[in-house]
Amino acid sequence: MRSKVLVVVVALAVAACGGPAGNDSGLKGANQTLGQADVNPRDPAEVADGGNFTWPIDNMADTWNYWHLNGTPADGSRILRTFMPNLVVQNADATISLNKDYLESAELTSSEPQVIELKINPKARWSDGRQIDWTDFESMWKALNATNKAYQTNTKTGYEDISKVERGATDQDVKVTFRKRFAEWRSLFSPLFPKSVFDSPEEFNTGWVDAPKITAGPFKLGSIDRTAKIVTVVRDPAWWGERPKLDSITFRQVDRAAQADAFANGQIDWYDIGASVDSYRKAKSTPGAVIRQAVSPDYMHVTFNGAESSILKDPKLRVALMRGIDTKAITRAVIGQMLKSDAQVIGNRFFMLGSKQYQDNSAVAAFDREAARGKLEELGWKLDGEFRKKDGRELAVRLVIPLPNAVSTDIAKLIQSQLREIGVKIDIQHVPLADFFEDFVNVGNFDAAIFRWLSTATPVSSAAGIYTLTEGAVGQNYGRVGSAEINDLLQRANSELDDTRRFALANEADKKVWELGSQLPLYQLPGAVAVRDTVANFGAPAYANNPFDYIHMGFVKK
Structure with a gap:
């Protein structure tokens, strides 16, 4: 299962603007049934023995030590789980x-x-x-x-x-x-x-940067080609468990904007549609492709930096900015055209839409342009021309996003336009994808940043590191925002063996996170993927992504 920390997933898909499609042939939104995977389940006897599966990745791993600060991006995690023990x-x-x-x-x-x-x-x-x-x-x-x-x-x-x-x-x-x-x-x-x-x-921090040294899984490392940006894993003959169906899995770096074409050309065997209307449409028109969909436990959000060095160190200022952002309009613009039903924003960080524990805790930061303007005035940020200033300093927020990144670029531009209306300047900084986490997000080199969090089957403990504030340690609290009250709620929740009480404490913690303005959730991904119709036991796994079923996935016998 997913370990204590949430896996970070970069959004790199083409977004389209406009309202919901109201399209009967579109994808399901928040009305999906929880807990149902869409993976073309087949008995192992129906799956061919052998073959190579080509899996697109956004980026090569910064380190092969999952537990290191730089070890959590999803691509590296998915590769290493083919050859490391998932208990x-x-x-x-x-x-x-x-x-x-x-x-x-x-x-x-x-x-x-x-x-x-x-x-x-x-x-x-x-x-x-x-x-x-x-x-x-x-x-x-x-x-x-x-x-x-x-x-x-x-x-x-x-x-x-x-x-x-x-x-x-x-x-x-x-x-x-x-x-x-x-x-x-x-x-x-x-x-x-x-x-x-x-x-x-020293060994923990740097020893596994270049390659994994010791493994124990159904696959083992075949090769790492950093020039071609390809990692290949092959069956490990020393594996003591059920023999994998595939001979090998090739993880190949492909820009998200190019994945639909790479799939159509036979260069990769699947891709995550994410929030890309273009990728969705291309999947529908590609021969031999099938779109699979299941509830996706990941969501897009904006993280704000509350460190002393950031212009957003005041929680009241962060909440004021959040109140100036119309998350409903952003959600409709980005994913609305793909959905049958109206696109829904997410108002919780611990529990996904549709789960029994979900409740919308966002009222304190709900979109209200006039309330946002009033709070900024109250905080001393006065309009001076187009933008606001306080003590001679312009209210300019550096929003960092990776490049290439069409979805995050569109979201950033929408935020830029919306906040301009309340006198806040957004400076969008594009940085190379390879550097986005290690050199910017992980080290707090931003005022605001856009990326995705992937949730888990242990939602309280896996999210605790994101919202706990610990002196001298960042963990995954990249915005350095927190409080003793949130720490206490999360500690109590993690030590509460009764599920109902534990989840109630988590919701109380979520409310406090909203009050501090550390993160602004936007939308939950539709969970759609494009995959070859010849692929078995793989597709949209819902929560069964930790690990994926590397043993049984393969190609249907001809």
Whole structure:
């Protein structure tokens, strides 16, 4: 399943402007049924043995250490999950199953104190021949629990609550004792990395930048060609589990704007339609293509920078800007033409549209141009010509987006136009995609930034690192916005074993995040992909994307 942090996905699709299509042949919007995948499910006997599947990616991995600050972008995560241990599997309906290839059992054996006991599959081995054992878990916990700040980790959630990791009856028995209860404990240690990664901060931070050193999965690394921007994984003959159907998977970097044509030309085997009307239309007209759709647990948003160095350090100013942005108009312009029904904005960061826990908490920052103008005046930002100034400083916000990036460019221009109407200047800065996260988002080099968050089956713990504010550590709180109250709500939620109470606390935390103006959610993606009609067990997986079904995916027998 997805680990503690949300995976970042860059939006790189062509957007179109205009209202909802009202088109019977269009995609479903927020009226989709949750928990249903659309993947052309086939019995393994119907899937051909062999073949190569070409998978488009937006960018090469900045590091192959998922747990490093730069390790969370989706493309790198999806590649490494073909060859690293995913201890649990996230299902289409957002439930979690144990991955028996790695763990024979995982049980909560005590609540006070909380103790979990894991039994590792004795067949599970690292590529250097060593059995996976309890010391891998211990080393990982020590690196991620935030006691040594030299480890540049992207999360501490859950690991900071553990008091000790011990050997059980054998080296393949792991006993984890918590000093504070952690409800979503099944999300821990996945993907698992070998203890050598955690030997030192230097090894953790830089040792896996160029390539993974040790693996343990159904595939292994075949090659990395940074010039051609291609990564190939091949079947690992040492794999102890069910044999994958495919011989290999080739991950090839292709600009989003070019993916529909690359697919039509046979250069890739699928692509994410995302928010691109153009890509949607091309998929409909491409011979041998099928559009598959399922609820997508990811959404587009704007992150605001609240650090002391940012012009947006005042939460009241951030909320005023949010009130000047018409998210409904943006959502209609970007995805409305593809949908049968009216496009809906999202008003929650922890729970997706359609889920039982979802509630719209956005009232405090709801679009109201006059209220936005009034608040700016109250804060001392007075109109001076077209834009506002305070103490001689112009209210100019640097909005950073990656290039090439048609969707984010269109969103940025809409925001620029909308905020101009309340006297706020938006300076759009395009930066190379390869540098967007590592040199800008991750290090807080922006006033505002546009990208996507991918949610998980453990929504509270996986989002905690984004909204928790920790002195001396960023995690994934790229905007450096938070409060002791939000920290407390999230800590209480993560330690609450009762689902109803845990989700209620998460919604309370979401309300506080709205009040601080750290992020502005825009829309939830329709979850549509274009894929060859000959492909089996792959398509729109709903929540079953962590990992994808790399074992059974392949091509239907002719």
